[in-house]
Amino acid sequence: MSFLMITGRTVNQGVTVENKTSPEYAAETSTCFMHEFDMMELGLDDGDAIRVTGPCGDVVMRAAASLEVEMGTVFVPYGPYANHIVAAGTRSTGMPDFKSHEVEIEPTDEEPKLVHKLMEDLGGLAYDR
Amino acid sequence: MIVKDAVCPFCGCLCDDIEVEVEGNRVVAVTNACELGMTKFMGEKRLKNPILRVENEWKDITYDEAIRYAADMLLSAERPLLYGWSGTHGEAQCVGVHMAELIHGVIDNTSSVCHGPSILAIQEVGHPGCTLGVVKNRADLVIYWGSNPIDAHPRHLSRYTRYAEGFFLENAFRDRKVIVVDVRKTETANIADEFVQIKPGGDYAVLSALRAIVQGKTDTIPRTVAGVTREQLIRVANLCKSAKFGAVYFGLGLTMTQGKYKNIRNAIEFISELNRHTKFTISAMRGHYNVYGSNEVNTWMTGYPFGIDFSRGIAFYNPGETTAVDILARKECDAALIVGSDPAAHFPRKCLEHLAEIPVVQLDPYPNATTAFCNVQIPVAVTGIDAEGTAYRMDGVPIRTRRVLSTDYLSDEEVLSRMYALMQEEPRP
Numbered sequence: 001m002s003f004l005m006i007t008g009r010t011v012n013q014g015v016t017v018e019n020k021t022s023p024e025y026a027a028e029t030s031t032c033f034m035h036e037f038d039m040m041e042l043g044l045d046d047g048d049a050i051r052v053t054g055p056c057g058d059v060v061m062r063a064a065a066s067l068e069v070e071m072g073t074v075f076v077p078y079g080p081y082a083n084h085i086v087a088a089g090t091r092s093t094g095m096p097d098f099k100s101h102e103v104e105i106e107p108t109d110e111e112p113k114l115v116h117k118l119m120e121d122l123g124g125l126a127y128d129r
Numbered sequence: 130m131i132v133k134d135a136v137c138p139f140c141g142c143l144c145d146d147i148e149v150e151v152e153g154n155r156v157v158a159v160t161n162a163c164e165l166g167m168t169k170f171m172g173e174k175r176l177k178n179p180i181l182r183v184e185n186e187w188k189d190i191t192y193d194e195a196i197r198y199a200a201d202m203l204l205s206a207e208r209p210l211l212y213g214w215s216g217t218h219g220e221a222q223c224v225g226v227h228m229a230e231l232i233h234g235v236i237d238n239t240s241s242v243c244h245g246p247s248i249l250a251i252q253e254v255g256h257p258g259c260t261l262g263v264v265k266n267r268a269d270l271v272i273y274w275g276s277n278p279i280d281a282h283p284r285h286l287s288r289y290t291r292y293a294e295g296f297f298l299e300n301a302f303r304d305r306k307v308i309v310v311d312v313r314k315t316e317t318a319n320i321a322d323e324f325v326q327i328k329p330g331g332d333y334a335v336l337s338a339l340r341a342i343v344q345g346k347t348d349t350i351p352r353t354v355a356g357v358t359r360e361q362l363i364r365v366a367n368l369c370k371s372a373k374f375g376a377v378y379f380g381l382g383l384t385m386t387q388g389k390y391k392n393i394r395n396a397i398e399f400i401s402e403l404n405r406h407t408k409f410t411i412s413a414m415r416g417h418y419n420v421y422g423s424n425e426v427n428t429w430m431t432g433y434p435f436g437i438d439f440s441r442g443i444a445f446y447n448p449g450e451t452t453a454v455d456i457l458a459r460k461e462c463d464a465a466l467i468v469g470s471d472p473a474a475h476f477p478r479k480c481l482e483h484l485a486e487i488p489v490v491q492l493d494p495y496p497n498a499t500t501a502f503c504n505v506q507i508p509v510a511v512t513g514i515d516a517e518g519t520a521y522r523m524d525g526v527p528i529r530t531r532r533v534l535s536t537d538y539l540s541d542e543e544v545l546s547r548m549y550a551l552m553q554e555e556p557r558p
Contacts, residue, residue, distance in 0.1 A: 004329055006312065008381065009281040009416070014139070014165040018172050020474055020497045029474075056478060068313045073329060075313060080474050080498055088479040091389070093249065094241035094436055094452030096477050098385040100330060115474075115498055122478060123485025124501025127180065127187050 001042060003034075003074045005054065005082065005103045013077035020080075020115055021128060029079025030059075030112040032105070033066035038074075042107060051108040052076075054085030054101050060112045063105075074105070080118050136530040137166040138216075138513025141415030141523030142261075142282050149533045156514075156534065163283035169514075170533075175494045176508035195507045196544060199466065199490040200551040202504070206464035206488075208440065209234035212453045215420035216469030217492075218518025218530070221541035222419075222426040225468065226437075228549050231557075235438045235462065238423035239470045241452040246384040247413045248424065248434050249448060250393035257400055259376070259410045260524045265289040266296040270372035272308045274396065275332065275382020276414040279316040285378075285414070291320060306372070308365060310335070311382060325365060330387040331355020335362070336395040342366035343402045370406045377411040415523035417470075418513070422521035457483045467491040468541060469512065473498035492541055509541050516540035 016025035032050060044050065044063045051058050052074075059081050069075050076082040078098075085103065090096055116126035135147040149170055150158035159167045179195035180187045190198075203209050211229050214222050215238055222238075229236035240248065264271065271290045278285040286292055295301040309321035310332075318324040327335050331354070338354040341347070343366050350359050369375055377400060383392040396411060403409040415421045424434040431437045433446035436453075449455055453472065456462050457480035464487055473481050474497065484502040491499050491506045500506050510516035517532040518540070539547075 006329065007385075009277065011164060011280050011283070014281070015168045017474075018169055018495060019174060020471065020495075021174075068315055070312070073312070078475060083474070083476060084478050086477040088454055088458035088477040090449050090452065090455055092449030093389050094237075094245050094448040094454060095385060095389055096242065096454055097387075098242075099382065100385075100387050116501065119473060119481070119498055119501035122481045124473070124481070125182055125185060125187070127496045127500045127506075129187070 001038070001105055003038070003072060003103055003105055005052070005101045006073060006075050006099045007078050007082045008075065008099070010077045013079065025079070026112070026115050029077050030061045030081040031064050031077065032061040033064050033069055033075040035069050035071045035073070036065045037071055039063055039065055042105065044107060049108050049110060049112065051106050051110070052085060053104040055087045056085055059084040060108055060110045062112060074103070080115055081112070084118060132531065132533045134531070135533050136513060136520070136528055137162050137169070138418050138511070138520070138530065139166045139169045140282050140418065141421060142285055142288070143520055143522040143528050144284050144288065145528060151533060154534055154536065165283060172495065172511065174496070176496055176506060179505060179507045181505050182503060190505070192507070192539065195505050196547050197551065198505045199507070200548045202464050202488045202490055203228070203232050203234070203466060204552055204555055206232070206234070208462050209464045209466065210453060210456055210462035211236040211466045211468070212472060213239060213468040213470030214423040215239040215417040217512045217541040218419060218516070218520060219422045219426050219527070220518045221468065221545055222423050223430065224542060224545040224549055226427060226430045228545065228552065229437065230439050231549070231552055233439045233442060235436070235440070235451055235456060236427070237436045237451070237453040238420065238427065239417055240420050240424055240435045241448065242454060242475060243381060243416055243420060244384055244413045245435055245448060245452070246390035247379070247393045249390035250397060253394055254397050256397065257404065257410050258412045258524065260526060261289045261522070264376040264410070265293045267374040268295070268376040269298060269304055270306045270308070270368060270375040272310065272375065272377045273317055274310040274377055274379040275386070276378055276380025277311065277315040277317045278414065281380065281416060282414055306368060308368065323365060323368065325357055325361060328356040332383055332386065332392045333388045333395050336392070336399050338362050339366050340395070340399045340402050343370060343399070343406070369403050369409070372407055375403065375407065375409040377409070378414050379411065380414040381416070412524060419520035421523055421525060422519065422527070425521050425525070454480055463487055465489045467499055468545070469493070471497040471499050473502055492544055494538070507544055508538060509544055510536060510538040512541060518542065
């Protein structure tokens with residue numbers, strides 16, 4: 001199913017943002033807040049893994065029911081997971097389209113990757129001492 | 130020991146009434162701060178010493194080696210990018226600008242991915258703003274548009290708007306109306322007197338409709354505009370016109386969405402229209418600690434607020450061309466110095482693919498997502514906790530921040546000054 005993906009701040013994102021190697025930061029920024037009816041349509045329960053595909057590839061997140069989002073819209077806290085699928089075009093402003101991406105969402109059996117793994121997939125080397 | 134009136138180094142509110150209890154050079158308790166600020170003060174797991182990536186391993190190195198590495202990297206680059214700067218003080222930002230000029234690099238700050246579009250709009254039509262204190266004491270109507278302070282600026286409501294006592298308001302909680310405009314029904318929307326829910330991407334149309342109503346052209350308004358009924362639009366316009374003093378605070382809901390800076394331009398022009406009837410101001414909800422300061426310092430040193438390119442020997446500015454996301458996505462820069470920010474967590478993946486291919490040096494107290502792309506990371510004092518300096522609040526007021534801990538870590542300014550001194554020793558063409 002197609003959705004409009006919006007990204008933004010949450011309290012938990014702000015609380016964990018200074019400790020990006022923590023499982024709490026990974027859990028918060030890989031959460032995709034959805035309308036309950038949309039989750040029913042996709043056969044999803046709270047915490048189920050989903051594959052979110054955007055213009056630049058896909059990433060695995062977890063679905064969470066939220067009263068805040070409308071049907072057809074999903075909300076993902078700012079972070080490396082949403083940015084994994086956001087396009088880099090800025091339409092001559094310097095600002096990517098962080099709040100207006102069409103994404104495809106489907107259930108998956110895969111687990112969300114850790115932040116370290118996401119970075120290593122792109123050529124980085126995790127520091128975890 | 131208890132340090133009173135410390136300044137919180139998390140968001141653009143720069144709350145200056147924090148009490149920090151320090152025991153044996155560790156913060157053990159924080160009073161008055163919000164959850165975000167408290168976690169920042171209590172931060173742990175700092176990097177102990179500079180680290181160097183050697184193939185697939187991390188090696189500990191000295192500060193001298195790390196600073197020499199960074200200076201050499203920047204001197205030998207043809208198109209270096211110096212990015213970040215919002216999590217550090219004005220004093221360090223000044224050194225950054227001098228450095229960028231010396232090596233003919235590009236210096237950009239995190240506002241290019243937060244309120245950069247707001248600045249583009251302000252450059253077009255100006256900025257009728259005021260300090261937070263004026264709003265607290267005078268505003269009887271506050272509008273949060275595309276911003277969610279309960280999550281992003283948790284004390285904004287209690288210090289300046291919804292829950293703040295005002296000198297010219299007898300009963301501030303009763304006399305001050307709050308309107309929230311958003312695509313999501315957030316926690317902030319739940320405490321508003323009026324919530325205007327618009328369809329994503331509909332901000333521009335709603336602002337235009339409100340402008341038309343304030344101009345007396347109500348007949349031209351269709352039954353709904355971007356999901357907002359005509360009746361509600363008229364009600365909101367009337368609330369605005371009948372306010373004695375109104376203040377709009379807008380967030381990334383306007384700058385990151387369809388229309389970007391044109392949304393802000395329309396919002397500012399709506400406020401200009403309201404100023405024909407009453408007194409109204411509009412300001413950006415700046416998110417990242419001293420991001421406002423990076424715009425100020427860059428502007429008073431180069432004439433431009435962000436995305437400044439010195440490759441021609443003089444300052445050149447063209448957002449979309451000289452901004453960090455575009456430069457990285459085009460694979461244009463051949464070295465990057467990152468200070469006071471974490472682009473690997475906040476930039477689209479295409480930018481990170483290029484960061485992985487070029488030498489990167491980062492100044493940051495903590496390991497973060499960008500660490501993975503670093504050749505060298507240099508740990509520094511936490512700006513506003515164990516380093517003091519000047520930071521600009523979201524309303525443009527510069528505040529001297531306090532130091533609550535004393536550690537042996539060098540500040541951003543000290544590390545950058547040492548790098549700059551080494552770079553100045555090299556003969557210039």
